[in-house]
Amino acid sequence: MEKQKPRVYVTRIIAEKALDLLNAECNVKVWQGSMPPPRDVLLEQVQEIDGLVSLLTDKVDEELLKRAPNLKVVSNVAVGYDNIDVNAATRHGIPIGNTPGILTETTADLAFALLMAAARRLGESERYIRDGKWQTWDPTALLGVDIYGATLGIIGMGRIGQAVARRARGFDMRVIYSGGGHGYPTQLMGAARRELDELLRESDFVSIHCPLTPDTYHLISERELGLMKPTAILVNTARGGIVDPKALYAALKNKQIGYAALDVTEPEPIHLDDPLLTLDNCLIVPHIGSASVRTREKMALMAVENLLAGLKGERLPHCVNPSVYNR
Numbered sequence: 605m606e607k608q609k610p611r612v613y614v615t616r617i618i619a620e621k622a623l624d625l626l627n628a629e630c631n632v633k634v635w636q637g638s639m640p641p642p643r644d645v646l647l648e649q650v651q652e653i654d655g656l657v658s659l660l661t662d663k664v665d666e667e668l669l670k671r672a673p674n675l676k677v678v679s680n681v682a683v684g685y686d687n688i689d690v691n692a693a694t695r696h697g698i699p700i701g702n703t704p705g706i707l708t709e710t711t712a713d714l715a716f717a718l719l720m721a722a723a724r725r726l727g728e729s730e731r732y733i734r735d736g737k738w739q740t741w742d743p744t745a746l747l748g749v750d751i752y753g754a755t756l757g758i759i760g761m762g763r764i765g766q767a768v769a770r771r772a773r774g775f776d777m778r779v780i781y782s783g784g785g786h787g788y789p790t791q792l793m794g795a796a797r798r799e800l801d802e803l804l805r806e807s808d809f810v811s812i813h814c815p816l817t818p819d820t821y822h823l824i825s826e827r828e829l830g831l832m833k834p835t836a837i838l839v840n841t842a843r844g845g846i847v848d849p850k851a852l853y854a855a856l857k858n859k860q861i862g863y864a865a866l867d868v869t870e871p872e873p874i875h876l877d878d879p880l881l882t883l884d885n886c887l888i889v890p891h892i893g894s895a896s897v898r899t900r901e902k903m904a905l906m907a908v909e910n911l912l913a914g915l916k917g918e919r920l921p922h923c924v925n926p927s928v929y930n931r
């Protein structure tokens with residue numbers, strides 16, 4: 605008798621090549637909506653499955669894990685995994701996969717694009733034309749700040765933070781960094797380490813590259829924004845929850861800091877009546893850090909690689925809770 609193929613649920617349409625690989629080995633169901641599957645659908649679908657391919661928009665928690673008695677592996681198509689209760693998964697003996705490394709450069713590109721767009725006020729400049737304000741070359745209009753020679757403070761000098769530091773060097777910036785905690789050196793990639801408060805005081809640009817954890821939730825709030833220069837530009841391509849949005853609004857509105865450029869918000873999507881959207885000195889894009897054709901395909905393929913390993917009972921090539929194997 606032919607062995608039954610493992611059952612897999614994929615919570616959104618991902619790259620075709622990755623789905624083809626999955627289909628070759630598994631009995632696959634893909635949620636076809638452009639919005640994530642509603643919670644009740646997800647909870648129902650996981651009841652019979654052996655493997656789940658999730659996105660950062662899907663909450664994988666104790667409740668879901670309890671409903672999925674056959675589940676052997678969860679593979680997140682993202683490097684971040686704050687949507688997943690990793691401790692609960694470990695308790696249930698379920699390895700969690702993510703997609704590190706392959707989106708580093710693409711995300712660093714976007715962080716730098718946001719940094720430059722904020723410095724040179726590209727969003728406002730584009731609106732200026734569309735609003736019919738471009739009457740002549742104006743020596744005093746839309747003046748921004750220089751990037752070369754400026755100090756960039758990188759919060760979280762992991763893979764993406766370091767890739768941003770490399771770009772900054774090419775633009776003749778001075779780079780400092782904070783975070784790491786566990787024995788990070790005083791100098792890393794030519795960047796001097798600072799405590800967070802010092803970094804905020806010294807930087808002309810601050811770019812966030814740490815994960816969202818209970819420790820980093822609202823890491824940048826009223827007090828921290830108050831330490832920044834009145835001309836400082838804050839870039840966030842990590843997770844929205846790291847910055848307190850109410851405090852950010854107040855700081856931008858009162859010109860306590862110069863500008864913010866955000867790829868991530870709290871909540872996501874940002875509500876259309878969010879006051880941040882009324883500000884000229886705030887540029888917001890819809891969580892597109894890893895959104896290049898090539899990178900999104902690589903992420904989907906890596907997620908499938910993780911999933912297939914988990915279904916075979918093998919160690920995931922990219923596992924966020926390796927302690928699951930010590931049980």
Ligand code: GLV
Pocket residue numbers: 660681682683684685707893894
């Ligand atoms: C995207 O935000 C990711 O974590 O991959």
